[in-house]
Amino acid sequence: MNENDITVNLASTSKIDSVDFENLIFGTVFTDHMLICDYKQGVWEKPVIKPYEPFLIDPSAKVFHYGQAIFEGMKAYKDEHDDVWLFRPDQNFERFNKSAVRLAMPEVPESVFMDGLKKLLQIEKAWVKTGKGNSLYIRPFMIATGPGVVAAPANFYRFMIILSPAKSYYSGEVKVIIAEHYSRAANGGIGAAKAAGNYSAQFYPTKLANEMGYQQIIWTDDATHTKLEEAGTMNVFFRINDTLYTAPTSERILDGVTRKSLIDMAKREGINVEVRSVLVDELIQAAEDGSLKEIFGAGTAAVVNPIVGFSYKEKYYELPKLENPIALQLKEKLNNIQYKLAEDTFGWTVKV
């Protein structure tokens, strides 16, 4: 398929002039158009780009009853020459189809996902603003639209891409609590998939954490609660002395694009990186003896999210305030690649 195989129905007017790009709330404003591609009993139909608007769906659609829904999170950046760039989109595309397999959904062809995304971004180019911190958040997702209240995979699916302009934000000081009871993923479960159901499962425990004054939860393994696995909806890194640690990906841990990019960048910078599970006991020990220097989350939305302290068994451990933390060094370097302000020697950026 090439771009000519996409039907395009443009909006008669753009709402872009009504958007306050200086005061965006993440994930709440959408661009003028969206991409839709339907899958009917074994065949992907022709993708359509059309005005962003609500769509009709049957009350018995399986997405509502059995949660067949997956998504990706990506960003587009604009450089100083007004060109739009994607960051490692191949990784998101591959992961999307891995999620699809795990949820017994059809895989989306590259021509639909990639060519569709590029065509949509060309149309919405004005929504990607120049300047560091500005980006266009990309949300590809797929839902089971097929009807029927019987617990089995659907016959009909809808793949969509919607776009939301974003500004980098300072989320305030992030304090976290280490999970002692609740969990985000089972062994042999769907924790490694970007499945919608994984996220709502976190809302209630996160609400409880919020009420106690913590913004996020550091998730531990569900069987023993001794291994540190993710932070909120992000992968998590720990710096003990001058070594960075992050858990290996597994059935319980998402293979984050930011996570693996940070690992590669840190290694090239000569930083010692160990990909292994950090135990809660180790973390407490390191916090107490002063060797724990940093904790930070890594994900597409915030890129890097430094954590100022954590709570465990009702004791709060404050992290040191460093002059030049590795978290912010890596964030700066990654952002510079994403915004084409530094040479991309990794070959991660793709021009739209």
Add this chain to the structure above:
Amino acid sequence: MNENDITVNLASTSKIDSVDFENLIFGTVFTDHMLICDYKQGVWEKPVIKPYEPFLIDPSAKVFHYGQAIFEGMKAYKDEHDDVWLFRPDQNFERFNKSAVRLAMPEVPESVFMDGLKKLLQIEKAWVKTGKGNSLYIRPFMIATGPGVVAAPANFYRFMIILSPAKSYYSGEVKVIIAEHYSRAANGGIGAAKAAGNYSAQFYPTKLANEMGYQQIIWTDDATHTKLEEAGTMNVFFRINDTLYTAPTSERILDGVTRKSLIDMAKREGINVEVRSVLVDELIQAAEDGSLKEIFGAGTAAVVNPIVGFSYKEKYYELPKLENPIALQLKEKLNNIQYKLAEDTFGWTVKV
């Protein structure tokens, strides 16, 4: 609230005459009307009963992205006097709101859930057919309709009830495989909630089991795979000699209405029932020494689903073919109560 607080817009014509009630496929045919009740920023609006039809929803609705979606499964039965009965609807209502809390969704008032259901059933009374085996499957569900691609609970929700006429069906001989790798629930997860996301997580492992010739999976605990927990989307019972065993409810195991009703009925029949985890090793031992007599699933849709054999570590264990299995005795007794053919000494049935 009473029934007068429900807006009713009746369909101009009924499609009931076009339905072949002798050849229903479970969960595929819906009645003329549905109930909708919207929740907007803290307030439940007035419920509406209207023709069953697709509805409009925003592409960024959180149900699509973060899986905030819960449901219940219930049935209505018609007795010989043309009266319609529900079976323990209070249990479904309570469990629905427990699921809501776990998914950080608003609880639905009894006036909306119960009065709404009863009013809807009065309107759809003709869809509940007399005769054992006929029933009207009831699907109350709630989805997050609030927009936004940020992983946090929505501000807008929709509660709905849809109805699907059902016939008891013979599903063929059910062979199962015991899970050695995949799992349905985490400790500290949402396995005890009727959350949509729990079901799609099972589709892929079930597809693999189907390909090997097994209709369902017996789920084990995710940490050790040594404890037998559920069968497919049902609770599971094991009969060893003359004792029935079923796992205790937990964070990983759904508090099934059929499960607890069978426990109560079996006890009253003088059958020894032990609510405790059965170990895989115990099951193999019992299968080998001949003390394993029956395995059956218990759930609303099939009530009781006898299993003819199971596979574990590539070995298949056939169950004995009994003259008068406890599974079918209990099913018959429970059905008789549900269809008002036997006295309901438990007080489980509620007239609509």
